[in-house]
Amino acid sequence: MLYPELFKQLEAVRWNMERDIPWDQFDGSKLSEEQAQTVKMNAITEWAALPATEMFLRDNRDDSDFSAFISVWFFEEQKHSLVLMEYLRRFRPELVPTEQELHEVRFEFDPAPALETLMLHFCGEVRLNHWYRRAAQWHTEPVIKAIYETLARDEARHGGAYLRYMKRAINRFGDEARAAFAKVGVLMASARRTAQALHPTNLHVNEKLFPRDTVQSRLPDPEWLERWLDKQIQFDASWETKVVERILHNLSLLMERSFKTVQELNRFRKELAAQLAAQQPVPQAG
Template sequence: MKTDMLYPELFRQFEALRWNLDADIPWPDFQGDKLSDEQALTIKMNAITEWAALPATEMFLRDNRDDSDFCAFMSVWFYEEQKHSLVLMEYLRRFRPELLPTEEELHAVRFEFDSAPPLETLMLHFCGEIRLNHWYRCAAQWHTEPVIRHIYEVISKDEARHGGAYLRYMKKAVEQAGDAARAAFAKVGVLMAS
């Protein structure tokens, strides 16, 4: 059964919604008295965590060698995830430079994932993007400084789009692999309920 590639359409959709690090972040609105030390430290941890998209991308490319469409989409996903790390680091560079992650701290999250079944990995990443969307929306509410609140709202929208793209790849897998894909994705209900 022939299934059209998703990458060209997803690329155009994501490109149309892409935000600019300089023009779309209201850097001049920063209010230092509204950023606690605890909040600033969580920003550092989020920047480091987002950097982990690097080993995740390497894993996706390795484990999906037979799916050029999905691997091409990884270029968009990787770009946007690294941009999340970059915008958080830029925030720290401007406003809390003592907390800016070092290259060593960033490199520490780079590791090789064990090989895993591609469909189960896709399902897990779908769940992860949905949870990140919710988490970043909550972070935007928890923070009190307006610029970081805006950044987290922007990132949450990206994560929602990523989840939507993964869902489309899951649907494509069901069309192509049928029951094998359904069995892999059946685990999503248990995972999302936990």
């Protein structure tokens, strides 16, 4: 089992909301209304760990090890929402999300292949680590800068934990796991060719609720994410390249094969698809 070791590792570096956030350094003159509004939106977005956890537990009923790890992931992600709300409660109380605004992002996700979802969330943690690092640079108020830096480190650790479960999946399922990871990797590393930000909170996950079936579509300001990325923290091509390089680097280690570009990963995906198709039994003529 991976859970006991991961629990110890995450417990050893867990930060304390009262002691480890420099609340006494707050400087209201360095917090703009625009910046404060983005804190509220991220607080609500982080709350979506709740429906994601419900999805993980539902779709991994046969994997108690991973499900146990999700208890730690869920705790830390909900703590992210809480610390952002605590920041607003202390310094901009009129912007604290309402319980209804938080509850709005709790909705059921359609079932999906567990291996693809695992890879999707690994990529999501990599991307969010970079978003939060960039957000820490954009903000000018010292306390919220420190909070985003703290959250970014958590997201990096979560990505590392997901990677451990991906390695375990390859040992268990071989090419089936490799194919799932390569498929989603090609999608998540291709953001420069898509109109939307590629993160789990911005993907459609409930066909019956379309088009309000993304977390972002259910925020008080559904257009917020694109504006935050493009106009505010300015998550430009150089930052996107860092995300892609990190995804490709980790997949290279995982697959024991070098991927310098998304195109190389896509060729590998096609090779795996052909191999798996060739292994399928040929139907006997009746």
